[in-house]
Amino acid sequence: MDTLRAAVRPREVAQAIAQTIVGQTETVDALVLALIAGGHVLLEGAPGVAKTLACRALAAAIGGSFKRIQFTPDLLPSDIVGTRIFDGRTSEFVTVRGPIFANIVLADEINRAPAKVQSALLEGMQERRATIGLETHPFPAPFAVLATMNPLDGDGTYALPLAQLDRFLAKVVVGYPTRDEEREILNRYGTHDVELREAVASLDDVTDWQRGARAVFLDDRVRDYIVDLVRATRGARYIDHGASPRAALALATLARARAYLDDRRFVTPDDVRDLAPAVLRHRLAFDYRLVADDVPAERVLGDVIASVPAP
Amino acid sequence: MARIAALVGRLRRPFAFAAAPQAPRRRSRFARAVGRWGFAALLFGLLAATAGAQSYPKLHVVALAQRADRATVEPGGVFHVTIHVKVAQRRERIDELILGSFENCEIISNETVHTAAPDGTDFVERLTVQALAPGSATISPAYIDAIDSALGKPMRFSSNAIRVEVSGAPPLAGFFETFEATARRLLLALAIVASVFAALFVLVVLFVRRRRRPATPPPPIVTVSPPAVSVAVAPSDRLARSLEAYRSERSPAALADLRAVLFAAAGAAVGATLVDAMRALGPREPNLRRAMLAAENAAFGPTAERAGAGDDLIAAVQAYAREQAAKQGAWTR
Structure with a gap:
């Protein structure tokens, strides 16, 4: 390393x-x-x-x-x-x-x-x-x-x-x-x-x-966590179209970069959870109910992320 | 000028040919007059249609839908109808929206909210509607007449219709039922409060009598077999067990259990991350912080380095446990 x-x-x-x-x-x-x-x-x-x-x-x-x-x-x-x-x-x-x-x-x-x-x-x-x-x-x-x-x-x-x-x-x-x-x-x-x-x-x-x-290590459970987070955006309330597999790749890449920036050799669930809003927020299409119910998009995304338990 | 006057004169007397003496010439004039009037009517119609269409705004309606928040409502009851319009343009108002007809119901109030989105503007019109007589209240589709900016043609964009069943007793008849239900709930609440006070009273009386009672000899010792009940495990015991389990078998499950015990000791909930646990712990317990960091290394670190990370974890947890034992004097190992 x-x-x-x-x-x-x-x-x-x-x-x-x-x-x-x-x-x-x-x-x-x-x-x-x-x-x-x-x-x-x-x-x-x-x-x-x-x-x-x-x-x-x-x-x-x-x-x-x-x-x-x-x-x-x-x-x-x-x-x-x-x-x-x-x-x-x-x-x-x-x-x-x-x-x-x-x-x-x-x-x-x-x-x-x-x-x-x-x-x-x-x-x-x-x-x-x-x-x-x-x-x-x-x-x-x-x-x-x-x-x-x-x-x-x-x-x-x-x-x-x-x-x-x-x-x-x-x-x-x-x-x-x-x-x-x-x-x-x-x-x-x-x-x-x-x-x-x-x-x-x-x-x-x-x-x-x-x-x-x-070269930063990504454990299988963290990998599963990334996949679960991305999949949780599909079919969630107020979300018309969820994030793509490219989002999962982006999240893993960015989490590795964060670990490297912090001088760590491995990715932690915190890296993934902290970076998930930045990676996912522009990849979601919200339906009209979001406007009708006057719900902030960031709150919907936050709820989706919070609904997935970290390993 | 003379030709124009002649043309005006002809238009004023379209059937003047009837007085003409020659039959073949009469047919010809008749045909020309019919043609002239037909052409004028066609021209007028075209001009009117073009003028009407040109008065429409250019809009591309992406969505137009309406929905009611209730499927059934009692006579005189109120429900809400939300009409959602999404247009591809940036608009402040949507004056072109024509509401459908409201049968067996009437609008009490309305409010409109519009939100600029990257791909256009969303309008949400929220109507408060009161149902009238039993039967069904229907709201025919709302529509917008506009020249579709995508196609360049005049279009009518229509929404769906809504039907709400109006059934049940009118509000005056339901008043007594509502009153009865409220009274029943009130009585139940009073009963609960009275029970709580009675229980408190009994406890206070027992406590006072117990304090006043003179010291009684201890009861005779009766040997009975202990009941098979679960015993609550102290946190220090749980940590000791988890550490022992991890030390004897360095499995992912044992590691996950030990990590969960450490996080719980820090005050973090199930499913929390290291940052959550650190935040819950605050600046106190540096040994617990070290142990949690070591657990994170052992759980998610590179596979080749996990043996060493596991040793570090055991050492860190032991240091934390010793510190706890020194504080409580109850550490058994």
Whole structure:
């Protein structure tokens, strides 16, 4: 196990981000976990709660390239993936790579672009490569898409279908900071620009973390617990469509990453239970009774998770 | 201008051909007049239909359903009808919803709630309805006339109909039954309270008499065989037994039992996780915390490392047990 340990531990990256972001511990941990697990994260929160800053801080901390794509209704797939243009000097077509070719890609307000553009991004997320013209180009490793959604402005948005949401490893709800945290934000950034801690770890470290997390032990009873949790979402009250087997895989991957982040060699039921809301919340389709009875979706999910006894 | 005046004059006198002298020409004029009037009527009809359809809003109705919260209601009784409308657009209001006819019932009040969802807007109209005479109350389907934004055609989206049986005695007749039932419940509650007070009184009297009674000689010792009843096991005994069972047989079942005993000692419920148990325990009992952590390692750690984790668990539980024995002076092993 020690041979799989990188020189820099992922917790140091989380601590480096925490020096920039005041509070938002769950968000910071989720970003680092997604990086270790090699997955993509959907961040939902009101404007101005440091979603974008957290993503920039993550990219800076691992010394990776960072690109931001602001999704708008007139965005085209080629604006993301890239295109081939004619170079007048050489009289040849040359490939211009789009902003998706980066280690950390921030897809800001992903639901503001039409389905065609969303599909281009999500296909790239799945395949980790893009085809421009006749050539296929792999994305740099590590690669993570951090997409944001604003739940408040519904006008002019295109809802992401469940099949596309399913490709995100986790969905994190970024809440407002506490009163003390808000005061600390004023103290820290009231007169100074935001400073990012750069290159706390290297891209090779991240690759080592990903390899190390895959070696974390997952006991059969914890495996059964994951399956029971995912299956409990199917047919539960207020839930029209439950989570897919991909959710079970995501939960296991993220739980391994959490154990690795906490310097543990094995996954515990607590890892699974704590991460279940983030993995499952965007994979469920609720029926109309949820609205009719005015029941919060998070409470339904919480009840489902609580109904499955931990091993 | 002259042609327009002539055309107006013709339209004013559509049957002017009747005075015309020549028969073949008369047929021709008749045919033209019929054609002219027919065309005008067709044009008018088309314009009216287009204008009517264009006044409809563009909507895509995803769901339109209504349901009642009761299947049977007494005459004069109240029930609720919930109409759920889901449209794919972002809307603040749904003025286009036309309610069905309410037969043998009438609406007392209504309220509308709308919620913006990622894929549209949900409207929930909640009607409070009062049933009238015995029989059945029917509510015909609610509907929305709109140009379907998905198809681009005018459509009528209809819900289901609802039928509620109105049966039983009217509220005035049921009043006496309700009164009787309430009185019966009240009497029962009074009886229970009186019984509790009587029992307390008896206990107090017995206690006072027992204290006043002079010391009596001890009763003669009678040797009888002990009854076969289960004896409650003290927590320390349970821990000792579980530890012994795990030490003699390092099976998953014995480990699960020992872990459950430790969690119970921390105050956690069945099915709790380590974090639950730690939270229930708080900062006290560091040895119990160590034992629980060791149990987690032994239960879920890598298979190759479980023997060592088991040894650690036994040592941690023994340390905790010794500490408990020192506190209580009752540890037997």
